[in-house]
Amino acid sequence: MTDEMVRDPTLMSCPLPLDDYPTVVLAHGGGGTFSRMLTEQVFLPAFGGEELAELHDGAVIEVEGGRLAVSTDTFVIHPLFFPGGDIASLAVHGTVNDLAMCGARPLSLAVGWILEEGFPMADLWRLAVSMGQAARAADVRIITGDTKVVDRGKGDGVFINTTGIGFVPEGVDISPRRAHPGDAVLVSGPIGTHGIAIMSVREGLEFETALETDSAALWAPVQSLLTSLGHELHVLRDPTRGGVASALNEIAASAGVGVLLDETAIPVEQEVKAACEILGLDPLYVANEGKLVAVVPEHRADQALAALQSNPLCRRAARIGTVVSDHPGRVFMRSRVGGIRIVEMLSGEQLPRIC
Amino acid sequence: MKYVDEFRNEADARRLLDAIGRRITRPWSIMEICGGQTHTFVRFGIDRMLPEQVTLVHGPGCPVCVTPLELIDRALEIARRREVIFTSFGDMLRVPGTRGDLLSAKAAGADVRIVYSPLDAVQLAQKHPDRQVVFFAVGFETTAPANAAAVFEAHRRGLENFSILVAHVLVPPAMEAILGSEHNQVQAFLAAGHVCAVMGYHEYEPLAERYQVPIVVTGFEPTDLLRGTLMAVEMLEEGRWGVENQYARAVSRAGNRSAQELVARMFSVVDRKWRGIGGIPASGLGLRPEFVAYDAERRFDVSAVAAEESPECIAGLILQGLKKPHECSAFGVACTPEHPLGAPMVSSEGACAAYYNYRRGEAVSEATAHGGGS
Numbered sequence: 001m002t003d004e005m006v007r008d009p010t011l012m013s014c015p016l017p018l019d020d021y022p023t024v025v026l027a028h029g030g031g032g033t034f035s036r037m038l039t040e041q042v043f044l045p046a047f048g049g050e051e052l053a054e055l056h057d058g059a060v061i062e063v064e065g066g067r068l069a070v071s072t073d074t075f076v077i078h079p080l081f082f083p084g085g086d087i088a089s090l091a092v093h094g095t096v097n098d099l100a101m102c103g104a105r106p107l108s109l110a111v112g113w114i115l116e117e118g119f120p121m122a123d124l125w126r127l128a129v130s131m132g133q134a135a136r137a138a139d140v141r142i143i144t145g146d147t148k149v150v151d152r153g154k155g156d157g158v159f160i161n162t163t164g165i166g167f168v169p170e171g172v173d174i175s176p177r178r179a180h181p182g183d184a185v186l187v188s189g190p191i192g193t194h195g196i197a198i199m200s201v202r203e204g205l206e207f208e209t210a211l212e213t214d215s216a217a218l219w220a221p222v223q224s225l226l227t228s229l230g231h232e233l234h235v236l237r238d239p240t241r242g243g244v245a246s247a248l249n250e251i252a253a254s255a256g257v258g259v260l261l262d263e264t265a266i267p268v269e270q271e272v273k274a275a276c277e278i279l280g281l282d283p284l285y286v287a288n289e290g291k292l293v294a295v296v297p298e299h300r301a302d303q304a305l306a307a308l309q310s311n312p313l314c315r316r317a318a319r320i321g322t323v324v325s326d327h328p329g330r331v332f333m334r335s336r337v338g339g340i341r342i343v344e345m346l347s348g349e350q351l352p353r354i355c
Numbered sequence: 356m357k358y359v360d361e362f363r364n365e366a367d368a369r370r371l372l373d374a375i376g377r378r379i380t381r382p383w384s385i386m387e388i389c390g391g392q393t394h395t396f397v398r399f400g401i402d403r404m405l406p407e408q409v410t411l412v413h414g415p416g417c418p419v420c421v422t423p424l425e426l427i428d429r430a431l432e433i434a435r436r437r438e439v440i441f442t443s444f445g446d447m448l449r450v451p452g453t454r455g456d457l458l459s460a461k462a463a464g465a466d467v468r469i470v471y472s473p474l475d476a477v478q479l480a481q482k483h484p485d486r487q488v489v490f491f492a493v494g495f496e497t498t499a500p501a502n503a504a505a506v507f508e509a510h511r512r513g514l515e516n517f518s519i520l521v522a523h524v525l526v527p528p529a530m531e532a533i534l535g536s537e538h539n540q541v542q543a544f545l546a547a548g549h550v551c552a553v554m555g556y557h558e559y560e561p562l563a564e565r566y567q568v569p570i571v572v573t574g575f576e577p578t579d580l581l582r583g584t585l586m587a588v589e590m591l592e593e594g595r596w597g598v599e600n601q602y603a604r605a606v607s608r609a610g611n612r613s614a615q616e617l618v619a620r621m622f623s624v625v626d627r628k629w630r631g632i633g634g635i636p637a638s639g640l641g642l643r644p645e646f647v648a649y650d651a652e653r654r655f656d657v658s659a660v661a662a663e664e665s666p667e668c669i670a671g672l673i674l675q676g677l678k679k680p681h682e683c684s685a686f687g688v689a690c691t692p693e694h695p696l697g698a699p700m701v702s703s704e705g706a707c708a709a710y711y712n713y714r715r716g717e718a719v720s721e722a723t724a725h726g727g728g729s
Contacts, residue, residue: 025458027460277359335400338400342712344712344713347692
């Protein structure tokens with residue numbers, strides 16, 4: 001890219017292989033390689049900037065008297081109401097958690113609503129109440145907002161954007177680049193629960209399950225980790241779309257390290273396992289909310305695990321793998337029967353199989 | 356989880372691996388028929404734990420992979436019509452036709468929906484009497500009963516706006532085509548347990564006799580596959596042939612009679628083209644003459660749509676077990692899950708996707724060398 005192009009991005013041609021994807025496909029929002037392609041090949045070159053290039057859940061900026069984290073997330077989930085939650089509480093948790101992944105205590109949220117003409121007012125009220133409750137529970141204030149209404153048929157009921165700012169305490173240095181060989185990889189609880197809970201009520205796939213989303217604000221467990229480890233908390237990640245597999249691949253790529261997982265150590269609820277077996281999905285790629293992945297030094301692993309487990313949200317936190325110097329940029333897993341295989345980033349969307 | 360955890364047990368896997376190691380005295384090539392079995396082998400890293408003398412040849416049992424290109428193009432042509440709701444199992448959506456796949460047709464405005472059962476498509480037809488609902492009836496003997504049930508049900512309810520695009524194929528003729536080929540390297544088969552759960556395994560007995568080949572009906576979990584491999588190795592080492600059943604918890608010799616009757620009532624055996632392999636006589640199913648009204652190819656008059664394969668793609672050789680995915684020059688370079696040239700790179704059951712997802716590149720051997728738990 002020439003300097004001239006940086007000054008005037010319209011000089012660049014779109015770097016995505018347009019022959020293959022002349023239009024946006026759903027996978028571009030799936031959190032896997034397609035999403036990454038969009039970010040790296042369209043938005044990064046067009047915007048520039050080192051904060052964005054970090055490709056973290058949020059960005060940290062220096063201001064007078066300290067550091068602030070900023071993050072934004074947009075919610076287009078369907079159905080709007082699902083077991084254990086709804087789009088509005090999710091919109092609070094999602095952004096609060098992206099801030100927490102920067103080690104930031106969430107302070108304030110800005111909320112943008114895009115409503116479809118004809119959306120029932122009673123449902124909007126339910127969502128507003130739920131959002132208020134979620135914000136109070138997460139100890140974050142909603143301080144500004146915006147509402148737009150689009151023509152009937154041009155939206156899917158409700159879309160929500162939330163943008164948050166948080167305060168980064170002194171000494172916190174969390175970045176995907178800080179994963180070092182020898183570090184332990186932890187997960188804060190059973191994976192894939194949220195994704196399967198949503199799928200269980202999606203049209204055409206309803207299956208009976210007692211599963212509820214585990215969507216929750218994660219600042220409390222992050223605070224426990226920071227209190228216990230301080231500067232030694234290397235990496236945090238919110239394994240939402242694309243699941244734990246994609247989050248770990250991003251960490252491995254950013255830090256230029258490898259990750260070796262132990263399949264038997266990865267906590268997965270029985271019902272999630274069963275649903276994944278039936279649908280031909282891999283829990284490692286199923287979306288999470290209210291879960292975090294942490295990378296910490298080996299000698300602090302037990303302490304970090306205890307800090308997580310002291311929080312009611314993270315009782316089943318577990319150590320699932322190790323950062324290694326072999327195969328940089330790649331994630332491998334020792335399978336339940338002892339074989340080794342690669343764990344790729346999610347490609348496209350996870351599609352249920354034929355038989 | 357019952358019926359899963361007990362078959363993913365490391366101690367049992369080790370015992371079976373040791374037994375195979377003790378029993379084997381020379382190299383053998385064994386083909387696992389089903390793509391689901393290929394994935395278990397690779398996903399759990401079992402293929403690399405087996406003794407070197409065992410060469411696994413990955414079979415053609417991936418319904419997505421063997422569905423001919425022109426049928427995908429016909430599906431696209433039908434899906435693009437305004438009046439059509441095109442329904443399919445999820446993994447057909449990314450299989451590239453000559454111009455695009457069903458997902459990009461969806462992005463361009465076609466009403467393409469994933470269903471989890473063909474009966475859901477029948478439901479849709481009932482719910483939308485003003486639309487034409489088409490289901491992409493892909494698969495082996497495993498999915499045939501449910502697809503037959505869908506047509507049966509649409510017929511019973513008098514739904515005239517439901518039809519299926521049939522791409523059904525059968526396992527035994529494909530095995531026969533492999534065994535009859537002058538290039539054949541396969542010395543024993545792990546037959547697809549789920550196909551046999553429906554069809555039983557009596558139809559494999561004449562094949563085993565004619566070609567003097569061991570066929571072991573095998574399940575899909577790691578220790579199923581190891582036990583199936585052990586049984587095949589024992590038969591090979593002892594010079595025996597015939598059909599043995601590793602998967603007795605799901606498969607009987609006669610199979611599921613009511614499922615077979617339903618299939619026979621709606622479908623008859625027809626010649627079919629297999630992607631990458633070509634035409635095989637009497638190797639598929641088509642709707643019986645009395646049910647052709649439910650045949651989407653006729654209803655939408657797309658039989659003339661023809662297509663040519665990408666010259667770079669060696670899917671045919673892969674599906675016949677003559678080449679391994681990484682031996683293809685396009686593998687991982689011109690052909691990836693994001694930009695698949697051929698179907699085996701798309702489907703969750705395709706051999707190329709299995710190799711790409713679970714063991715791409717040399718890094719695997721490094722990881723193995725430095726392996727161990729965490």
